[in-house]
Amino acid sequence: xxxxxxxxxxxxxxxxxxxxxxxxxxxxxxxxxxxxxxxxxxxxxxxxxxxxxxxxxxxxxxxxxxxxxxxxxxxxxxxxxxxxxxxxxxxxxxxxxxxxxxxxxxxxxxxxxxxxxxxxxxxxxxxxxxxxxxxxxxxxxxxxxxxxxxxxxxxxxxxxxxxxxxxxxxxxxxxxxxxxxxxxxxxxxxxxxxxxxxxxxxxxxxxxxxxxxxxxxxxxxxxxxxxxxxxxxxxxxxxxxxxxxxxxxxxxxxxxxxxxxx
Numbered sequence: 001x002x003x004x005x006x007x008x009x010x011x012x013x014x015x016x017x018x019x020x021x022x023x024x025x026x027x028x029x030x031x032x033x034x035x036x037x038x039x040x041x042x043x044x045x046x047x048x049x050x051x052x053x054x055x056x057x058x059x060x061x062x063x064x065x066x067x068x069x070x071x072x073x074x075x076x077x078x079x080x081x082x083x084x085x086x087x088x089x090x091x092x093x094x095x096x097x098x099x100x101x102x103x104x105x106x107x108x109x110x111x112x113x114x115x116x117x118x119x120x121x122x123x124x125x126x127x128x129x130x131x132x133x134x135x136x137x138x139x140x141x142x143x144x145x146x147x148x149x150x151x152x153x154x155x156x157x158x159x160x161x162x163x164x165x166x167x168x169x170x171x172x173x174x175x176x177x178x179x180x181x182x183x184x185x186x187x188x189x190x191x192x193x194x195x196x197x198x199x200x201x202x203x204x205x206x207x208x209x210x211x212x213x214x215x216x217x218x219x220x221x222x223x224x225x226x227x228x229x230x231x232x233x234x235x236x237x238x239x240x241x242x243x244x245x246x247x248x249x250x251x252x253x254x255x256x257x258x259x260x261x262x
Contacts, residue, residue, distance in 0.1 A: 003034045003128065003174040007246070008164035008223070008230070010041035010180060019243060022088055026246035027141065028095035032173075035136045038090075038097075039144045039167055041160035042082040046070075046198060049077045066119040066157050074157045078145040086143050098140040101147045103155060105131030108148035108163055110156050122148045122156030124163065127170040165223030169230030175229045178220055179240040184257030185221065187212060195255060200262040201225045224259045228246070236261040 007027065014020060028037050047057040050073050058065040066074065083099040088098040099109065102108030107129070110122030133143045146163040150156045161178065168176035172216045185207075188194040199207070204225055213221050224235035238245050238256040248254040 004036045004171050006168035006176045008039050008161055008178040012110050022244045023246055024089040025091045025243055026082055028093045031141055036140050037132055039164035042078045045077040045082050046074050047219040049073050060118050063118050066121050071120040071155055074197045079147055083145040096140050097143050098135050103147055103149045106149055107131055110148040111151050119232045120156050122158045124166050127166045152248045159219050161223035165227040168232045170228040172231045174233040176235040178237045180237055181240055183239045184237045187237050195259055198258045200260055208229045228259055
């Protein structure tokens with residue numbers, strides 16, 4: 001088998017059945033020549049299930065507050081619904097997949113984030129890739145939901161961008177790609193034409209301080225940078241609103257923002 005590729009999947013590409021099917025088709029094609037691990041988020045699905053259950057989503061500084069009821073909802077939404085929907089679509093596209101969470105095989109062990117106090121949200125302590133490696137050797141593509149196992153034995157929600165970056169570096173992935181609902185990092189957030197095609201890791205913190213990188217883009221970029229720092233070969237954000245963007249990216253014809261050392 002050739003390269004190892006880790007894909008973080010989220011944003012609008014997960015809200016459209018057509019786009020979702022296209023991503024799964026692209027990933028299945030990739031597995032013919034590479035070992036692929038798909039890591040997914042699912043914030044909108046958690047919020048939608050909370051509302052159906054009569055609970056209003058609550059956010060602190062843009063981060064979901066996760067009390068006991070919310071972590072149970074996250075388990076149902078991420079591990080029970082989103083994960084298995086992706087496995088189903090992957091199998092329908094002709095692939096072989098196994099849906100797992102960060103709890104399985106103690107893949108993602110974590111401690112509770114204390115500042116800010118947002119409940120059952122975890123900070124990764126360790127990534128144990130034994131189960132992922134076993135599945136890859138057996139010919140299965142692991143599809144991972146980012147619920148982790150706390151050092152207190154409880155379940156914790158983990159930011160999917162952070163988790164995917166750590167998994168990519170732990171596997172020494174050749175390529176780590178984030179499929180999102182934005183073109184990439186923009187110098188002007190209101191102008192898609194202001195795409196920044198390449199960012200050096202040393203520039204990231206100053207770009208955060210200046211506001212060029214802000215909001216939900218911060219964990220995405222930090223996750224990409226962390227993956228490269230810890231051993232991933234390359235990292236890039238691509239726009240999941242473009243049909244078959246992953247296939248185009250692997251063929252060298254997609255746009256986005258690439259993170260490089262330096």
